[in-house]
Amino acid sequence: MDAPMKVIPEIDRKAGKLNLSPEELAQMIDHTQLSPYKQQRSLEKLCNEAKAYNFGFVCVHPYWTRFCVEQLKGTDIQVATVVGFPMGQNTPDAKAMETKKAIEDGATEIDMVMNVSAFKDKRYDFVKEDIQAVVEAAQGNVVKVILETGYLTYEEIVTACKLVKEAGAHFVKTSTGYGPMGATIPHVYLMRQTVGSDYGVKAAGGIYNFRDALRMIAAGANRIGTSAGVKIMDSYAWARHTDWHIEEIPCRLCPSRKANFDKMPKAVFAYYKSKCVDCPYREFNRFYE
Numbered sequence: 001m002d003a004p005m006k007v008i009p010e011i012d013r014k015a016g017k018l019n020l021s022p023e024e025l026a027q028m029i030d031h032t033q034l035s036p037y038k039q040q041r042s043l044e045k046l047c048n049e050a051k052a053y054n055f056g057f058v059c060v061h062p063y064w065t066r067f068c069v070e071q072l073k074g075t076d077i078q079v080a081t082v083v084g085f086p087m088g089q090n091t092p093d094a095k096a097m098e099t100k101k102a103i104e105d106g107a108t109e110i111d112m113v114m115n116v117s118a119f120k121d122k123r124y125d126f127v128k129e130d131i132q133a134v135v136e137a138a139q140g141n142v143v144k145v146i147l148e149t150g151y152l153t154y155e156e157i158v159t160a161c162k163l164v165k166e167a168g169a170h171f172v173k174t175s176t177g178y179g180p181m182g183a184t185i186p187h188v189y190l191m192r193q194t195v196g197s198d199y200g201v202k203a204a205g206g207i208y209n210f211r212d213a214l215r216m217i218a219a220g221a222n223r224i225g226t227s228a229g230v231k232i233m234d235s236y237a238w239a240r241h242t243d244w245h246i247e248e249i250p251c252r253l254c255p256s257r258k259a260n261f262d263k264m265p266k267a268v269f270a271y272y273k274s275k276c277v278d279c280p281y282r283e284f285n286r287f288y289e
Contacts, residue, residue, distance in 0.1 A: 004186035069106030088113030131167035144171035150181030175205030182206025192220025
């Protein structure tokens, strides 16, 4: 399956033509703090930034859910909480319990991590049941399923997206930010093509500037998860008054370039690297040797 990689230049051009207002972009951002060591003042700062920029959501660990709900009281900004994070290896019962507590604490969206190990073993019924347990515990609230696309081939991403839809979740999401690659144009594009136009796609992981955010939106994301929301908004507001362009060498934006031998299953690493052999943009590889 080579088509997703070939859309990079087209998506890059499309991103440069997007005409989102800063307000529209802010509403698509889940302002995120998922560091394992940040203290209360950092979460206060996160919520204050969300209020200042009118982000749609903050996304935090379960420990901070109730605190952030209190901090954001009286605003329209909502709280998303992660479940089974970041490895996804919790049991379905544990994920459901985490979800129930998060909803009780005021979360309105749940970002759960798919059990990648079970998925790679082709235990698809288990994967669906794992997701369904969270969907049921969420009591009608939105559930986003993190696929951790850096561990998956294009074909596996398609299969995973279909399982997520069948399980009754509301979004597919690229990454935790702890795995390899993060969000890439081909992965987001493929996810959107698989789930259709009326389903949620969240790009997260490694989105640190407004150009990358716009690329993900152009590829099909309708939500962006990032810890760099303020930087994105400030630079985007400035760039809208300048003659900027967004195009870059395709290799820089390709999963094959981001494949990491030490952090990925070896077969998946080889899968992505093999895509370079017949790539129409392989001449650009020399820029990155």
